[in-house]
Amino acid sequence: LDARLPVDNxxxxxxxxxxxxxxxxxxxxxxxxxxxxxxxxxxxELRTPLTxxxxxxxxxxxxxxSEAEYRNIIGTMLEEVDRLTLLTTMLLELTRAEGRRTAxxxxxxxxxxxxxxxxxxxxxxxxxxxxxxxxxxxxxxxxVSGDWTMLRQAVVNLLDNxxxxxxxxxxxxxxxxxxxxxxxxxxxxQGPGIPAxxxxxxxxxxxxxxxxxxxxxxxxxxxFGLGLAIARWAVEAHGGRIEADSAPGKGSVFRIALPRERTxxxxxxxxx
Ligand code: ADP
Numbered sequence: 154l155d156a157r158l159p160v161d162n163x164x165x166x167x168x169x170x171x172x173x174x175x176x177x178x179x180x181x182x183x184x185x186x187x188x189x190x191x192x193x194x195x196x197x198e199l200r201t202p203l204t205x206x207x208x209x210x211x212x213x214x215x216x217x218x219s220e221a222e223y224r225n226i227i228g229t230m231l232e233e234v235d236r237l238t239l240l241t242t243m244l245l246e247l248t249r250a251e252g253r254r255t256a257x258x259x260x261x262x263x264x265x266x267x268x269x270x271x272x273x274x275x276x277x278x279x280x281x282x283x284x285x286x287x288x289x290x291x292x293x294x295x296x297v298s299g300d301w302t303m304l305r306q307a308v309v310n311l312l313d314n315x316x317x318x319x320x321x322x323x324x325x326x327x328x329x330x331x332x333x334x335x336x337x338x339x340x341x342x343q344g345p346g347i348p349a350x351x352x353x354x355x356x357x358x359x360x361x362x363x364x365x366x367x368x369x370x371x372x373x374x375x376x377f378g379l380g381l382a383i384a385r386w387a388v389e390a391h392g393g394r395i396e397a398d399s400a401p402g403k404g405s406v407f408r409i410a411l412p413r414e415r416t417x418x419x420x421x422x423x424x425x
Contacts, residue, residue, distance in 0.1 A: 194359040195244055198377055202233040202240070209233075243379045246306075247358065250386045257300045257390050261414060264295040264304075264329050264336055271308040272327060275316060283321040286312070289328040295336050296414040303387040304411075307395070310380040311340040311407045317376075318344030318405070331413060338409040347399040355397050356385040384409075 156178060158171035213226040272286050279286050297304070308327075315325040323343040330337045347355065347362055354360045361378040381395075388395040392412050399405035 191358065198240055198359070199237065202236045205233045206230050240377055240379075243377060243383065246383060247379065247386070250383070250390075257303065259298045260301060262297050262299055262301055262304065264297055264338060264411075265290040267301065267305050268308060268327055268329055268338065271305055271312055274309060275312050278313070279316050279325070282316055282319060284316050284319045285322075285324045286316075287324050287326045289326065291329060291331070295329050295331055297336050297391070297411045298414040299391045299411070300387075303390065307384040307387040307409060308338060308340075310384040311409070314380060315340050315342035315344070315405070315407070318342055320344070334413050335410045336413045337411075339406055340408075341404060341406040343404045346401045346403045346405055347397065348401055352397055352399065356381045356395065358382040 157175045160168050160171045160175070162168040163172055209226050209229050213223065218226070268288065268290060272288060276286070312325065312327065319325055319342050325343075326339075326341045328339045328341075330339075351360075351362045355362075357378075359378040360382075361376065385395050388409050388411065394410045395408070397405060397407050
């Protein structure tokens with residue numbers, strides 16, 4: 154069913170109205186299409202852990218097992234429940250993000266503090282993978298104005314990926330620099346790198362570089378392809394940019410550039 158209005162003469166009043174109406178309709182259709190894809194992707198991701206829980210449960214009921222086997226079964230089920238919990242949290246975060254495009258908090262943040270906090274948060278993960286986090290931060294504060302939780306999430310997601318893709322004994326280097334009116338954070342790893350054809354899509358929702366491989370192997374530890382989408386949303390909501398520079402065998406560098414806090418606003422406790 155095509156609801157578009159016919160345009161006889163695009164220059165008279167009815168013609169102009171019809172053109173505007175058709176443009177609006179096209180935008181609505183695009184938005185609904187996007188929503189439909191989001192729902193389809195999200196449902197697909199939700200079904201995978203549910204299928205695992207169901208089949209593991211069936212195996213448990215089919216015949217008697219030893220206590221160790223039951224423990225194993227329950228352990229797998231709990232792992233999948235954790236995955237579901239994480240996924241729903243991320244989906245909620247993304248959905249909330251869409252509706253919050255305009256109003257973000259504007260607190261004065263020292264990016265050095267934020268980076269230290271994110272690195273501290275992921276310290277255990279790094280230790281588990283025998284990855285060393287190397288911080289290279291300037292001596293003076295790097296002030297930006299924004300929402301601490303959102304920006305921290307962006308840095309955590311980049312750092313989390315860097316650690317997860319690092320081989321043992323590798324270094325993940327986080328640096329913070331200022332250039333003119335920009336504050337820049339880079340997260341560099343010595344992991345496998347990312348083939349060029351994936352780079353344009355990395356920040357899309359549900360995009361995974363190794364999706365096919367993960368599925369075939371039944372490897373359920375892979376991510377959901379949401380971390381970078383959330384990071385991009387957080388950075389762009391602050392008027393910033395996020396990009397990836399990577400090549401197979403060369404590691405990856407992710408870069409966040411944010412507008413520096415304007416000198417016009419002097420947060421409490423600082424001198425102009
Ligand atoms: P996920 O939660 O699945 O990791 P992301 O959105 O964080 O999703 O990342 C998207 C894809 O980019 C993933 O498939 C991941 O393999 C790849 N990727 C992200 N960061 C890195 C990195 N530092 N090194 C190699 N691949 C990466």
